Amino acid sequence: xxxxxxxxGFLTSVQDLGRTGFRQSGVSVGGALDSHALRVANALVANxxxxxxxxxxxxxxxxxxxxxxxxxxCGGAFAVRINDxxxxxxxxxxxxxxxxxxxxxxxxxxxAWLAISGGIDVPLIxxxxxxxxxxSFGGHxxxxxxxxxxxxxxxxxxxxxxxxxxxxxxxxxxxxxxxATWATTGNRNVLVRIxxxxxxxxxxxxxxxxxxxxxxxxxxxxxxxxxxLDGPELERIDATDLLSEAVAPGTVQVPPNGKPILxxxxxxxxxxxxxxxxxxxxxxxxxxxxxxxxxxRFHEVSLAEAQDLLREREEDFARFRVGLSxxxx
Amino acid sequence: xxxxxxxxxALIVRVADHFDPETSSNAVLAAVRQxxxxxxxxxxxxxxxxxxxxxxxxxxxxxxFGELKATIEHALQTSLEPAxxxxxxxxxxxxxxxxxxxxxxxxxxxxQHTGLSQDEIIRRHSDATYRVACVGxxxxxxxxxxxxxxxxxxxxxxxxxxxxxxxxxxxxxQTGIYPRKSPGGWNIIGRTPLRLFDVQxxxxxxxxxxxxxxxxxxxxxxxxxxxx
Numbered sequence: 001x002x003x004x005x006x007x008x009g010f011l012t013s014v015q016d017l018g019r020t021g022f023r024q025s026g027v028s029v030g031g032a033l034d035s036h037a038l039r040v041a042n043a044l045v046a047n048x049x050x051x052x053x054x055x056x057x058x059x060x061x062x063x064x065x066x067x068x069x070x071x072x073x074c075g076g077a078f079a080v081r082i083n084d085x086x087x088x089x090x091x092x093x094x095x096x097x098x099x100x101x102x103x104x105x106x107x108x109x110x111x112a113w114l115a116i117s118g119g120i121d122v123p124l125i126x127x128x129x130x131x132x133x134x135x136s137f138g139g140h141x142x143x144x145x146x147x148x149x150x151x152x153x154x155x156x157x158x159x160x161x162x163x164x165x166x167x168x169x170x171x172x173x174x175x176x177x178x179x180a181t182w183a184t185t186g187n188r189n190v191l192v193r194i195x196x197x198x199x200x201x202x203x204x205x206x207x208x209x210x211x212x213x214x215x216x217x218x219x220x221x222x223x224x225x226x227x228x229l230d231g232p233e234l235e236r237i238d239a240t241d242l243l244s245e246a247v248a249p250g251t252v253q254v255p256p257n258g259k260p261i262l263x264x265x266x267x268x269x270x271x272x273x274x275x276x277x278x279x280x281x282x283x284x285x286x287x288x289x290x291x292x293x294x295x296x297r298f299h300e301v302s303l304a305e306a307q308d309l310l311r312e313r314e315e316d317f318a319r320f321r322v323g324l325s326x327x328x329x
Numbered sequence: 330x331x332x333x334x335x336x337x338x339a340l341i342v343r344v345a346d347h348f349d350p351e352t353s354s355n356a357v358l359a360a361v362r363q364x365x366x367x368x369x370x371x372x373x374x375x376x377x378x379x380x381x382x383x384x385x386x387x388x389x390x391x392x393x394f395g396e397l398k399a400t401i402e403h404a405l406q407t408s409l410e411p412a413x414x415x416x417x418x419x420x421x422x423x424x425x426x427x428x429x430x431x432x433x434x435x436x437x438x439x440x441q442h443t444g445l446s447q448d449e450i451i452r453r454h455s456d457a458t459y460r461v462a463c464v465g466x467x468x469x470x471x472x473x474x475x476x477x478x479x480x481x482x483x484x485x486x487x488x489x490x491x492x493x494x495x496x497x498x499x500x501x502x503q504t505g506i507y508p509r510k511s512p513g514g515w516n517i518i519g520r521t522p523l524r525l526f527d528v529q530x531x532x533x534x535x536x537x538x539x540x541x542x543x544x545x546x547x548x549x550x551x552x553x554x555x556x557x
C-alpha cells in the first residue's frame with residue numbers, strides 16, 4: 001500500500017489540482033503546474049480528477065512499489081520505465097509488487113506528472129493534498145520529496161483501468177491512450193496564445209506589437225511562481241504605480257524594468273504590476289514546460305475563442321473518460 | 330463600477346475608481362457579500378483587493394463573460410441587510426516591529442526619497458493606524474491602507490528574489506508585512522516576530538480584510554525574546 005522513493009530526483013513533489021477557496025487569505029492555487037496533464041493521467045488509472053499524484057522536474061525519480069497498481073504519466077519529454085520496459089506517455093501501465101518505476105527528465109528540462117491508482121494518501125490541508133513548497137505545508141510534510149521517503153497509497157476505488165485479462169496480455173503498457181497533444185506537452189519553440197490584459201492600454205503601441213511579434217527567452221530565475229522572460233523592454237505610457245489586484249496563473253505582468261513575467265501555478269493571489277496579457281487556459285500546459293533558455297512567442301486570440309477552446313477541451317475530456325471506462329474492471 | 334475580463338477564467342469587478350481609505354474597503358466588502366449571495370454556477374471563489382474583486386470561474390460550467398457580468402451587475406444593485414459588526418467592535422491588532430539597521434535594508438532609500446530622517450520615518454510609521462484592505466500576494470500577507478502619504482516610496486525597479494519572514498515594507502502608497510520568505514519589490518524598513526500564517530491554527534491567517542492594525546517599535550532584544 002505504499003511506494004518508497006528510492007531516488008527523489010530534483011524538485012519532485014506531491015500535487016493535485018490545487019487549493020481553491022483560500023485566495024481571500026492569500027493562499028496560491030498551486031497544485032500540478034499542468035493540472036490537465038495530471039487529470040489525464042488520473043483518468044488513465046481510473047482515479048478521480050482530484051487524486052494526488054507526483055510532479056517530477058529534473059533528474060531521475062525511482063519509485064519502488066509494494067503492491068499491484070495501475071500508473072500513467074503525461075508531460076515533457078521524459079523517459080519512463082517500469083523495470084526495463086518503457087511506458088509511453090499517456091498510456092495505462094501495469095505495476096506488480098516489487099517493481100521499480102523510473103522517470104528520467106530530458107537534459108533540456110521540463111516537468112511530468114505521474115498518477116498511481118488510488119492516489120497518494122497525504123492529509124488534506126485547506127482542502128488540498130498539493131504541496132505548497134514556499135509555504136511549507138500540504139503534500140508530503142510540506143516539502144519536496146527526498147530519497148527514502150515512503151508515500152502511502154490510498155485504496156483503489158471500486159474500479160481499475162485494465163482487466164486481469166488485459167494485464168496478462170499487455171504486461172507493461174496498455175495499447176489505449178490519451179490524445180498525443182495531451183500526453184506530450186514538452187515541445188520547444190512554442191507559440192503561446194494570449195488574450196489582452198486589463199492594462200493593455202497602459203503600454204506603448206511599440207510594446208503591444210513587440211509582445212506579439214518578438215521572441216522572448218525564459219531566464220534562469222524562473223520557478224513554479226513564474227517564468228521570467230527576457231526580450232525587448234515593454235514600455236508603459238503611464239508609469240504610475242497601480243493598486244494591487246487579483247492575478248492568476250497565466251497572467252503576463254510587467255514590472256518597471258519592462259521584462260514580462262508569465263505567472264504559473266504558485267503565483268501570488270494579488271499583485272501590483274500592470275497586466276499586459278493572459279495566457280489562455282488551454283495553453284497553460286505549454287507554459288508549464290517553459291525552461292530557462294527556451295524561446296517563447298505570443299499570439300493574440302479573442303476571449304470568446306479562448307473560452308470556446310476550453311469548453312471544447314472539456315467536452316473532449318468527458319468523452320475520453322467515457323471511452324476509458326470500457327476498460328474499467 | 331466596471332467589470333473586465335481577467336484572462337479566460339476570471340473577471341475583475343472594479344468597485345471604485347480610486348482608493349479612499351475611509352470608504353473603499355467597506356464598499357468592496359459589501360460587494361463581496363452581494364456577489365456571494367447570488368448562486369452563479371461555475372464560480373469558484375472571490376479575491377477582494379483595495380478597490381476590486383477578482384471573480385474566478387470555470388468557463389466550462391459557467392455562463393459567458395457577458396452573462397456573468399450581467400448577473401454581477403444585478404447582484405450589486407440588490408441591497409442586503411448591513412453586515413452585523415463583530416462582537417467587541419473592530420479588531421485592533423498590535424504588531425511589534427524592530428526597525429534596527431539589519432532588519433531595514435531599504436530605510437536609506439525611503440530616507441532619500443521622502444527627505445525625512447530615519448527616526449522620523451519610524452515615528453510616523455508606528456504612530457498611524459492602518460486598516461487591512463485585503464489579504465493576498467502570499468498566505469496571510471496584509472495589504473494595509475493608512476500609510477501617511479509622506480512615507481510613500483515607489484517599489485524597487487527590479488523585485489528582490491528573497492525577502493525574509495516578518496519583513497515590514499513600503500511599496501508605493503501601501504505598507505505590508507511578509508508572512509514568509511518570498512520575492513517582492515517593496516522597500517523593507519523593519520521586521521516583526523509575529524506569525525502571520527499557520528495552517529495549524531483554526532483561522533490560518535492572522536489578518537482579515539477590515540481589521541485595524543498598529544505598529545509598535547521594539548528593540549532587537551525584545552524581537553529575539555518574542556521569537557523564542
